[in-house]
Amino acid sequence: MYQTTIKKPVELVGIGLHKGSAVKLRLEPLDSNSGIIFYRSDVDVAIPLIPANVVDTKMATVIGRDGYIISTIEHMLSAVYAYGIDNLKIIVDADEVPVMDGSSASFCMLLDEAGRQELDAPKKVMKIKKDIIIQEGDKYVKLSPSPDLKYDFTIKFAHPVIQKQEYVLHFNKQSYREEISRARTFGFLHEVQYLRSKGLALGGSLENAVVLDEKKVLNPEGLRFPDEFVRHKILDAIGDMALIGMNFVGNYEAMAGSHDLNHKLTLELLKNPENYEVIELVGEKTKELEKAYA
Template sequence: MYQTTIKKSVELVGIGLHKGSPVKLRLEPLEAESGIVFYRSDVDVSIPLVPENVVDTKMATVIGKDGYVISTIEHLLSAVYAYGIDNLRVVVDADEVPVMDGSSASYCMLLDEAEVVELDKPKRIMRIKKEIEIKEGDKYVKLSPAKDLSYDFTIKFPHPVIQEQAYVLKFTKQSYKEEISRARTFGFLHEVQYLRSKGLALGGSLENAVVLDEKKILNPEGLRYDDEFVRHKILDAIGDMSLIGMNFIGNYEAFAGSHDLNHKLTLELLKDPENYEVIELVGEELRELEKAYA
């Protein structure tokens, strides 16, 4: 199994969630061993996707370098990671990635248009060897050894529409596209009003998020899945875990997980080489992984 990139450059324009301004995004092929690299064309700054470049995780995963940042990268990265793409240049002309419809479906369509192609270097996979957990109060995120990749997420909100939801994704690219990619980000009306008073979430609307007041969903079309909220949390987690730098084999589990906890989990994983091994798959494992990303 070989490293991948995209066959051709593709681009789109969408609204930035926080500034509310149009953002042009372009995906470009990169050669093997390049990794995922973000580039801000407006200030001529490249920001490699590595954990040490994460500068904020309060409301989204934000990377930065030399005082310049790119925000809300997790939905795009979720799709890139689900497609098994190892090498890619992401060019934006602003400080955030377009929010599109609040899910990763638009990015899946963009990657389908770009086409995934193999390069001439073996693909590296991380196998989780030890259980690693980050816990804060009753919230936790955890990685544990497994023979395949799965995401097991539970959320609990004191809201009549959400309450407690749990979902387990047995990962394949196809299951991701069908079960996860269309799940939108969500927020509460009082939070949106507060953020806007601070000059944030100016691009947020019912077109790119599920918004709830104290009792109900405000979106006239309703939900895409009955449990869209927890499915979106899995979408976010897949994007956040891309900071590991490669696809992995193991089980991810969370209760009330967040961008911040996911970032701390990647740091905890990577700080001790005894937690994992980097492998090039052969035999049955290779065939199973090839099927997962087909």
């Protein structure tokens, strides 16, 4: 199995979540071993997707370089990861990726339009060799060895619509498209009002997020899944784990995980080479590993 990029450049325009302004997003192919590179066309700054370039994880995963940032990258990356794209240039003309409908469905459609192109270098995946856990109070995120890839996420909210939800995704491109990609980001009305008072979430609306008051969902169309909240948390986690730099094989487990805990997990994983093994997907022995990314 070989590394991939997209067949042709594609682009879209959407609203930025925090500033509420139009943002142009363009995807372009890259050669083997280039990785994922973000580029701010408005200031001519390239920001490679590596953990060292993460500058904020409070409300979204934010990368930066030389004082310039790109925010809310996780939904786009979640789709790129699920499609097994190894090398890609992601161009935006502002400091955030457009939020679209709050899920990764629009990015999946964009990647479908772009197509996938095999390159000349073997695809690499990271095999998790040891248990790695980041825990803060009763919240934790964990990676553990496994012959396949599974995301197991649990959330608890003292809200009548959410309460406790758990979802297990047996990962492949098809299961991601059908079970995860349409799950939208969510927030509470009092949080949105506070953020707007600080000049943030100006682009947030019922068109791009599930919003709840103290008792109910405010979106007139309701939920896309009864457990849309935990499914979106898996969507976020997949995007955050893309910071590893390649697809991985192992189990991801979380209890009330967050962007911040996911970032700390990637740093802990990469800190010690004994935690993982990088495998080139060549030969019969890797056939099983190839299935998730076919």
